[in-house]
Amino acid sequence: MxxxxxxxxxxxxxxxxxxxxxxxxxxxxxxxxxxxxxxxxxxxxxxxxxxxxxxxxxxxxxxxxxxxxxxxxxxxxxxxxxxxxxxxxxxxxxxxxxxxxxxxxxxxxxxxxxxxxxxxxxxxxxxxxxxxxxxxxxxxxxxxxxxxxxxxxxxxxxxxxxxxxxxxxxxxxxxxxxxxxxxxxxxxxxxxxxxxxxxxxxxxxxxxxxxxxxxxxxxxxxxxSTLGAAARDVARGRFDRSLTVTGPADLRQLASDVDLMRRRLVAELESSEASRGLLDEQAADLKRSNTELEQFAYVASHDLQEPLRKVSSFTQLLQRRYGGQLDERADQYIGFAVDGANRMQVLINDLLAFSRVGRVHNEHQSVDLQRVLDDALGNLSMAIEESGAEITHDPLPTVSGDTTQLSMLWQNLLSNAVKFHSPDRAPRIHVSAAAEGDHWRFAVGDNGIGIEPEFQEKVFILFQRLHTKDAYPGTGIGLAMCKKIVEFHDGTIGIDPDHRPGTRVVFTLPSALPDAPDAADPGTRP
Incomplete structure (x- = not known):
């Protein structure tokens, strides 16, 4: 006793x-x-x-x-x-x-x-x-x-x-x-x-x-000394070591506070271990899901493409051979089938491209954006000529990234700027660039139809469309792919809410490596 x-x-x-x-x-x-x-x-x-x-x-x-x-x-x-x-x-x-x-x-x-x-x-x-x-x-x-x-x-x-x-x-x-x-x-x-x-x-x-x-x-x-030795034992991993000392009241209170911290750390460690176990399970699920996604992409790129090409080919044959021989309703049905098959093929190709971002093309190097922009303008030359668009740009630098993905980024942004032009005026598009620390801030501004403020966040979501396919063709994947590419390069992207008229997409990309070549000379391309 x-x-x-x-x-x-x-x-x-x-x-x-x-x-x-x-x-x-x-x-x-x-x-x-x-x-x-x-x-x-x-x-x-x-x-x-x-x-x-x-x-x-x-x-x-x-x-x-x-x-x-x-x-x-x-x-x-x-x-x-x-x-x-x-x-x-x-x-x-x-x-x-x-x-x-x-x-x-x-x-x-x-x-x-x-x-x-x-x-x-x-x-x-x-x-x-x-x-x-x-x-x-x-x-x-x-x-x-x-x-x-x-x-x-x-x-x-x-x-x-x-x-x-x-x-x-x-x-x-x-x-x-x-x-x-x-x-x-x-x-x-x-x-x-x-x-x-x-x-x-x-x-x-x-x-x-x-x-x-x-x-x-x-x-x-x-x-x-006793408290210090106990604290060192805890620091070495003996979290079951209780910190109790004798002496004056304030030292006992200090030991009690340190022991309370130890118990809190033990609780946090147990919670962290549980969270890590859950994260490991989620990582395994994510790895399994990515594997299934890759398998789906393989199936979509090979197994689905072949029957889709057959459907598209035979519907086109029906349209060429029996067009005008059947009644008007039959011709309309055949046209619907051909259009649906073509749009399905485009959608599959866009989904494949979206799934490959950061997975297939992942070779970071110094990228000359001037050359990438020239290639994108060359690919869009027909649309630019038909719309009468005028595209100008600031001196573009060399950045660090993947050439293929950055080419897709510029082509999607310029394609949207040309496609969504106002019917009342010719498209005027300007690409700006400004250094901000270890990143470059870019903007692609146009004078097109613009985006309402309530939709400026939704346009970066997959399959989000603001217009019918009859008014503006497309699958609704373009800006979602741009967002995925920019974020893969540790950048940010968004819509400038103060730009009027039209739309200005603002995004950042990391600067080039120290041994990267100088930026290309500025230029103007009609």
């Missing part, structure tokens, strides 16, 4: 990477601030104790020793002067007075914040003053003749007074030594504490660094 997460764990699981980073950085800064404060206090404490030992306790003890030495020098000089009466012994006394004054000047501020030190110094100064007043002063001011007598009278008092002074100075130095020793001990303890504290700070900083690294590894880099 899995353990149910506590409310605290549930709340922490909703934390994002940004929140974890904010909390981690804030906690780290707080710890560093506390550690910095402790280190600063330790340094301040050590500095204070060092200052106390170096600048106060040791100088005070030295000054006390110097004070004692100055008093001893004074006592030695006074005693020598009192015993011998020689003035030379007063020189140490006078120097001692100066040294005493200097020592007191140095010692008083050092003991200003030490009550015990001030009390000891007051006792020394009091006893020194007594000794000066009772012994040193009278002896130093006496003459050489009187001094021996005065010294003899005050020897015992002077000795007792100076012994008390010496004892006071000894107490003072003992107290100062004790305080200096205590301050030195406090300094050593402070230095030890400082060293331990800085060692602890270093350990804590190292621990924080380890915790930060481990937290980054478990909370960020680890989940990202």
């Amino acid at each position: 899995s353990r149910k997460p506590s409310p605290a764990e549930g709340a922490l699981s909703a934390w994002t990477t940004r929140r974890w980073l904010r909390v981690g950085v804030a906690t780290t800064l707080l710890v560093l601030a506390v550690l910095g404060s402790m280190g600063t206090w330790a340094m301040w404490r050590t500095s204070q104790l060092t200052t106390q030992v170096v600048d106060r306790r040791s100088p005070a003890l030295v000054a006390s020793i110097r004070l004692e030495a100055s008093l001893i020098n004074q006592e030695t000089g006074i005693r020598g002067y009192g015993l011998s009466g020689r003035a030379a012994f007063l020189e140490p006394y006078r120097q001692g007075l100066k040294d005493e004054a200097a020592a007191l000047t140095r010692l008083r501020p050092l003991l200003s914040r030490d009550p015990q030190g001030r009390a000891d110094l007051a006792a020394v100064e009091r006893l020194a003053g007594t000794w000066h007043d009772r012994v040193a002063g009278p002896l130093s001011s006496a003459t050489a003749g009187e001094v021996v007598k005065i010294a003899g009278a005050r020897t015992a008092e002077g000795k007792a007074t100076f012994d008390r002074l010496r004892a006071a100075m000894t107490r003072q130095q003992t107290h100062l030594e004790a305080r200096r020793t205590g301050a030195s001990g406090d300094l050593r303890d402070a230095i030890t504490l400082r060293n331990w504290m800085f060692t602890g700070i270093a350990v804590v900083i190292l621990l924080v660094a380890v915790l930060v690294f481990e937290g980054m590894r478990r909370g960020i880099t680890g989940p990202i």
